[in-house]
Structure formats: C-alpha cells, structure tokens
Amino acid sequence: xxxxxxxxxxxxxxxxxxxxxxxxxxxxxxxxxxxxxxxxxxxxxxxxxxxxxxxxxxxxxxxxxxxxxxxxxxxxxxxxxxxxxxxxxxxxxxxxxxxxxxxxxxxxxxxxxxxxxxxxx
Amino acid sequence: xxxxxxxxxxxxxxxxxxxxxxxxxxxxxxxxxxxxxxxxxxxxxxxxxxxxxxxxxxxxxxxxxxxxxxxxxxxxxxxxxxxxxxxxxxxxxxxxxxxxxxxxxxx
Numbered sequence: 001x002x003x004x005x006x007x008x009x010x011x012x013x014x015x016x017x018x019x020x021x022x023x024x025x026x027x028x029x030x031x032x033x034x035x036x037x038x039x040x041x042x043x044x045x046x047x048x049x050x051x052x053x054x055x056x057x058x059x060x061x062x063x064x065x066x067x068x069x070x071x072x073x074x075x076x077x078x079x080x081x082x083x084x085x086x087x088x089x090x091x092x093x094x095x096x097x098x099x100x101x102x103x104x105x106x107x108x109x110x111x112x113x114x115x116x117x118x119x120x121x
Numbered sequence: 122x123x124x125x126x127x128x129x130x131x132x133x134x135x136x137x138x139x140x141x142x143x144x145x146x147x148x149x150x151x152x153x154x155x156x157x158x159x160x161x162x163x164x165x166x167x168x169x170x171x172x173x174x175x176x177x178x179x180x181x182x183x184x185x186x187x188x189x190x191x192x193x194x195x196x197x198x199x200x201x202x203x204x205x206x207x208x209x210x211x212x213x214x215x216x217x218x219x220x221x222x223x224x225x226x227x228x
Contacts, residue, residue: 035217044125044208045165047217061216095164106212107155109176111164 002026004096004112011118017084020115022096029077030054033099035108036070036081038092046092050099051079086119093117123147123211127220135228140196142223144209147190153213154192156185158205159222165208169194201227 007021022034035050049060051070058070064083072079079096094115097108124147134140144154152172157165167176169185172192182197196203204227209220 044221045210045219047215047219059215063216100167100170105170106153106215106217107167107170107210108157109167111166113164 002110004098004110006094006096006112006115009116009118011120012086014087014119014121016086016119017082018086018117019080019082020094020096020117022079022081022112024077024079024098027098029072030074031102033104034070034072034079035097035099036068037095037097037108039095039114040089040092045095048081048094050104053079083117086117088119091117091119122216123150123213123218125209125211125218125220127207127209127223129223130221131224131226133226133228134199136199136201138199140199140203140225142194142207142209142225144187144192144194144220145190146192146211146213149189150211150213152188153211154185154187155210155212156194157208157210158203159208160205168207196225199225199227203227 005023010018030053033050036048037045039045051058053072067084069082096112098110100109126145128143154172156169158168159165173185184195206222206224208222
C-alpha cells in the first residue's frame, strides 16, 4: 500500500524544537521528492520546502530558512522535518507530501495524515 | 511570491447542481495550476493537475480549465461525497503557494 505515515502529535513550548518523521512505503522512496507543507487553523496550506531523498539535498522556503532542517534516512525510507525556535504561530498541522513525478512536478499525489504541532507556554 | 486568490470562500448547492470555483494568480503561471480536495480529518487529495488533467481515480464530473492567471474547477453534477474544502496551488515556481480554500457544502 502506497502511503506516508507520520509521527504523532506534539506539544512544545515557545523556543523549543520539533522533529516530525514521515515513513514512506509502497513505492521507491529515493525516486520521488518529499515536500513539507503546513496548515495553520483556518488557513490555506503553506509550503515549507523539499528534500531529494536520493541525494539528501534540501531546499527551503525563504520564510523558514535558518529554522527548518529537512533530512532523510534511506535505510528506513523515512524523511524528517525539524523546526526550531518555535513560536505560537507555528501551531499547525504539518504534512509530508510526495511529488507526483520522478522529476519535480511541484504537485503532490500522496499526502501523509498530518502531524499536529501545538506551541503553547 | 505568487498570490493565489480563490472565490467564493464557501458555497452551498444541491445534489446534481453544477458548481464552479475560481482561482486567480497574481501573475502569469501558464497552466501550472493544481487543485486539491480536503475532507474533514483527512489529508488532501489531488484532483486536477496542470490546470485541466484529471488525476487518476477522480470522478469525471470534476474538470479544470484556464491558463495564465484565471482558472476554474467545475463539478458538473454535485454529489454528497463532494462536500469538502478545495484548494488551488501554483507550481510555476518556488515558493509554491496555495489559495485560501473554498468550502463546498452539499444541501
């Protein structure tokens, strides 16, 4: 079964970091880029960046540069997104999403179920 | 950044109605426009890519059109299971951006 399984919900204090995992199955993990998208309550989705699971090269949206790190472990077909120096407005559902093509298409045919990250003192 | 503006923000229609959602880009994105459906408690799913290509497994009552800056998603005969929020997304360049969503209610 083709799926992305994400780690569970997190509650963090302002200034802390969070690391979300995304385990792929049912397809060749290294053949498709993984992007990360977040959605704050009542808002549209927001793109954070992407990682090439084959090379490990990652590219981040300017808004998140310096705070976000995307990595992967090919031995377990898992991608990770770590966001540091959390603020209350980072409260959102974080999704890992699979690019639809083996060359970047920049649209996504498979989404994880999402990981709720709540930032609260 | 390319801004994506959807309208309306919500709509309510009867089963069998034809429904149209619009999405406008702040600059020319050619046909690099995609549509997603999001149901409560579930991850979004791809409905239309490349402005008008139907994703595999999506019912043929869904269609997309447009190019440049103006796009539409049409549901030709609304069904109860189409109740969801729909988002457009441009894939013309990074940062990728999404519209604010259109909530569709089936009466």
